[in-house]
Every structure is written in structure tokens, then in C-alpha cells.
Amino acid sequence: MDPFEEQMKKALRRELPRAGFAARVRRRIAVQEERPRRAVWPWFPALRWVLPILVCLVIVVTLWYRQGKVERARGEAAKQQVYVALRLAGAKMQLAQSKVRQF
Amino acid sequence: MKPNYSVALVVLAATLTAHGQKIQVPASWDKLAAKAQEVANVTLDKSMLGLAAKFMKDDNDQDSVEINRLLEKLNGIYVRHIEFKNPGEFTEAEVEPVRAQLQGPEWSQIVNVSDKNSKEKVVIYVRTVNGKSAGMVILAEEPTELTFVHLDGSIDLHDIDALSGNFGIPKDVHAPKANSEKPNPTGEKR
Numbered sequence: 001m002d003p004f005e006e007q008m009k010k011a012l013r014r015e016l017p018r019a020g021f022a023a024r025v026r027r028r029i030a031v032q033e034e035r036p037r038r039a040v041w042p043w044f045p046a047l048r049w050v051l052p053i054l055v056c057l058v059i060v061v062t063l064w065y066r067q068g069k070v071e072r073a074r075g076e077a078a079k080q081q082v083y084v085a086l087r088l089a090g091a092k093m094q095l096a097q098s099k100v101r102q103f
Numbered sequence: 104m105k106p107n108y109s110v111a112l113v114v115l116a117a118t119l120t121a122h123g124q125k126i127q128v129p130a131s132w133d134k135l136a137a138k139a140q141e142v143a144n145v146t147l148d149k150s151m152l153g154l155a156a157k158f159m160k161d162d163n164d165q166d167s168v169e170i171n172r173l174l175e176k177l178n179g180i181y182v183r184h185i186e187f188k189n190p191g192e193f194t195e196a197e198v199e200p201v202r203a204q205l206q207g208p209e210w211s212q213i214v215n216v217s218d219k220n221s222k223e224k225v226v227i228y229v230r231t232v233n234g235k236s237a238g239m240v241i242l243a244e245e246p247t248e249l250t251f252v253h254l255d256g257s258i259d260l261h262d263i264d265a266l267s268g269n270f271g272i273p274k275d276v277h278a279p280k281a282n283s284e285k286p287n288p289t290g291e292k293r
Contacts (some may be wrong), residue, residue, distance in 0.1 A: 071154070078155035081145045082170065085182045088143065089252045092243040093263070096225040099216035 126240060128183050129200040135185050135193050135249065145182035152177055173263075177256035181198050183249075190222070191244035198244060201251060202226075205240060213260075222246045229259070239263075 001009075124258070136142045140207040147155065156174045184235040205228045214227040223245045230238035236259040 038257050064203050072158070074151075075154045075158035075223045078147055078151045079158045081147055081182075082152070082155045082174065082180065084143055084161075085145045085147070085252060085254075086170070086181045088182055088250055089254065089263070090243055092225055092250055092252065093227070095223065095243060095245075096214050096227060096241075098212070099218055099223065099225065102218070103216070 125179070125181065125255065126201060126204050126251075128251060129197065130181055131197050131200075132185065132249075135187075135197060136183075138187070138192065139185045140188045141186035143182060143184035145180055147180040149178050153181065173258065175244075176258050176262065177254060179253070179255040181251075181253040181255065183251045184231075185249045187247045187249075192247070193244075193249050198242065198249070201242060205242075209237070210240075 136144075152174050156171050159171050159174070185193075209230050209232055210228050211231065212226055213229050214225065216226075217224040223243075225241065225243045228240040228242070229236060230240075236257055237257060239252075239254045239258055241250065241252040
């Protein structure tokens with residue numbers, strides 16, 4: 001048997017736990033369960049509402065902004081239409097006036 | 104008991120008439136528009152005029168103030184303008200249905216000019232309800248253009264006068280001033 005095989009055999013041999021191993025494990029588990037759990041929001045408890053409120057606020061502001069943008073576009077289009085109507089009305093009045101003057 | 108639909112219809116028609124009268128442009132104008140070179144359609148009801156007025160206030164100049172004053176009096180602006188490449192694309196038959204709607208007792212022609220040489224015809228109608236102006240229609244026929252402008256609301260030539268010099272509206276055409284000594288330069292040409 002070469003030295004490598006010797007080492008492998010030594011490393012992989014079955015070893016029994018030391019006396020009281022199971023008791024020690026059970027005790028450690030019990031101690032861990034008794035410790036207070038770390039809170040998800042360890043700092044100020046009201047802060048847990050900040051994120052959802054911020055998300056809602058962002059949604060509301062985005063919707064408001066988009067609505068304003070649509071409203072502005074409609075308003076500008078209506079304004080341009082008023083100008084078109086007045087220009088046409090003016091042009092035709094001008095035509096009527098020139099004809100009246102000719103007569 | 105059978106419901107009397109005709110009475111309901113009359114009441115509905117009377118209500119609609121009381122709140123303004125929309126002149127229907129015949130469907131044949133849509134066909135004309137299809138072969139036109141340029142088309143302008145404007146349909147602005149009271150709410151859209153309000154919106155336009157709101158955005159005009161932002162401009163904050165004298166013209167906008169005058170236009171806003173005018174818009175406050177209006178219930179609607181309806182425009183159909185069709186421009187053709189060649190003359191003779193439309194006939195009198197296309198204009199007649201519009202003219203027929205302006206024959207009622209509330210409507211009167213204040214200007215009617217017709218030039219046979221240039222084949223141009225402009226008629227301005229004013230609607231009067233209970234002695235108050237309630238709208239104005241300009242119907243213009245030119246060899247390559249057909250224009251219908253309906254300003255629905257308590258607008259008269261004085262209001263247009265306030266806008267004179269802008270939008271191609273002539274400066275001295277319209278309503279005589281209340282204390283003016285000169286006669287109305289427009290006159291009525293029928």
C-alpha cells in the first residue's frame with residue numbers, strides 16, 4: 001500500500017462522534033430559537049409604509065403628468081383650429097368686402 | 104296607450120333649436136373632400152372652445168384676449184373648407200342643401216355678393232333669436248374653393264370687428280360703431 005492510499009484510508013475511516021454530541025447540537029438549536037429574530041424593518045417601523053406610498057405617489061404623478069400632456073395637446077389643437085376658423089372667416093369676409101367695394 | 108313619438112320628436116327638435124342650431128353639411132362634401140387638394144375641417148363644441156380659450160389665456164397677448172372674449176360668446180365653431188386643383192369640381196347642387204337650412208325665419212342674409220366674371224359668391228347669414236344674434240354663417244363659393252364657416256353663438260359683426268386687422272379680417276368692414284355718424288360701409292348687397 002503506497003503512502004497516498006494509506007492517507008486516503010485514514011481520512012475516510014468511520015469515526016464515531018464524541019460523547020454528548022447530539023445533546024450539544026440540541027442545546028445549540030434551543031439557544032438559537034430563543035434569540036430574538038432580526039426585524040425586516042429594523043429601523044423606524046413607520047418607514048415600512050414609505051416605499052408603497054412612494055410607489056403610489058410616483059404612479060399618481062405619472063398619470064397626472066400624462067393626463068396634463070394629453071390635455072395640453074388637445075388644447076393646442078383646439079387653439080389652432082380656432083385660428084384656422086378665424087382666418088378662413090376673415091379671408092371670406094375680405095373677399096365679400098372687396099366685391100362690395102367693386103360694386 | 105301608445106306613446107306619441109312624434110310629439111317627443113318635436114319637443115326634442117325644439118330643445119335642440121333653443122340651444123343652438125347645427126347646420127348639417129351634406130355627405131356629398133365628403134366625396135368632394137376626397138378629390139380635393141386641401142381640406143380643412145374644424146368642429147369645436149362648447150367644451151373644446153373652453154379648452155382652446157384656456158390655452159389662449161396662456162399666450163397673454165392682446166389678440167388672445169380679444170379671441171377669448173369672442174369664444175366666450177360661442178357655443179361652437181364648425182368649418183368645412185375644400186380647395187381643389189381645378190375649377191368646376193363642385194356644382195350648385197352640393198351647396199343647395201346647406202343654403203336650404205339657412206332659409207328659416209331666424210336666418211337672414213346680411214351680405215350676398217356674387218361676381219359672375221370671377222365666379223365668386225359669398226353669402227353671410229346671421230341668425231337672430233328674440234332680437235338677439237345667435238350665430239353667423241359664411242358660405243363662400245369660388246372656382247376652386249368651397250368654404251362653410253358657422254360661428255354658433257351670440258356673435259355679431261361687432262365681435263368680428265374687435266378682431267379686425269388680424270386673421271385676415273378687414274379693418275373697416277363690419278358693424279358701425281354705436282355713436283358712428285358714418286353709414287355702414289358694408290351695406291347689404293342682395
